[in-house]
Amino acid sequence: MPGLVLCSKNEAATSVRHRNGASSGSGSSQLPHALSSPAMKLFFGCITVAANNLEAAARWYAEKFELENYGVIEEDGARFCELTPGGNKMEPEIVLCQKESDEAGPDRPILNTANAAKAREWLLARDVNVGPVETDRQGTRYFEMRDSEGNTVEICEEP
Numbered sequence: 001m002p003g004l005v006l007c008s009k010n011e012a013a014t015s016v017r018h019r020n021g022a023s024s025g026s027g028s029s030q031l032p033h034a035l036s037s038p039a040m041k042l043f044f045g046c047i048t049v050a051a052n053n054l055e056a057a058a059r060w061y062a063e064k065f066e067l068e069n070y071g072v073i074e075e076d077g078a079r080f081c082e083l084t085p086g087g088n089k090m091e092p093e094i095v096l097c098q099k100e101s102d103e104a105g106p107d108r109p110i111l112n113t114a115n116a117a118k119a120r121e122w123l124l125a126r127d128v129n130v131g132p133v134e135t136d137r138q139g140t141r142y143f144e145m146r147d148s149e150g151n152t153v154e155i156c157e158e159p
Contacts, residue, residue, distance in 0.1 A: 042119045047109030049151050050099035054079055057096050060148040064126050067094060108144075108152050116141040116157040123155075130155075 043065070051057035054072055058081040062069035067083035079098035113119040116133045120143050123130050129146040136142065141157040 042113050042115065042122055043111045043155070045110065045112045046093055046095070047111055047153065048095040048097055049109060049147065049153070051096045051149055051151075052099050053149070054081055054096055054098050057081075057147065057149055058083065061094050061096065064123070064128050065094065108154055110154045110156050112158050113155055114158060116143055116155060119143075119155050119157075 049057070049061075058069045058072075061067060061083050065083070067085055069081060069083050071081065073080055073082065081096040083094040083096070085093060120130050120133055123145055131144045133141055133143045140159065143155050145153050145155060147153065
């Protein structure tokens with residue numbers, strides 16, 4: 001299975017603000033609570049996904065989640081793409097990183113939603129491979145989706 005890693009909102013925002021010359025002072029690295037695209041109000045959070053084919057994965061995520069794709073960025077030997085809602089490059093929501101051949105991520109990324117059933121139906125309508133809505137031992141509703149490379153992303157309903 002391709003490698004996946006989690007991304008903290010502060011790390012992503014600080015990284016982007018640093019690249020764009022903005023201050024990363026206290027409180028300035030907060031990302032919005034929900035994605036600003038009308039269709040994307042179902043999802044919120046920030047994830048990083050490692051991809052074998054960065055360009056193809058970026059096109060897939062941009063299409064399926066209605067995000068802006070800014071193309072491949074190369075910095076300090078790393079290749080990545082930032083996908084954001086509404087063209088605001090200061091607020092990345094999905095970051096795709098070039099997967100190294102031996103890279104393995106520790107955890108699967110988790111996007112949050114207010115309604116797991118609606119989010120699942122929205123993704124199904126866009127031909128995304130999704131599993132059934134399940135409930136864990138703590139009563140949290142969630143489902144899993146697979147991207148174009150077979151990476152698993154969990155969509156978790158906030159209580």
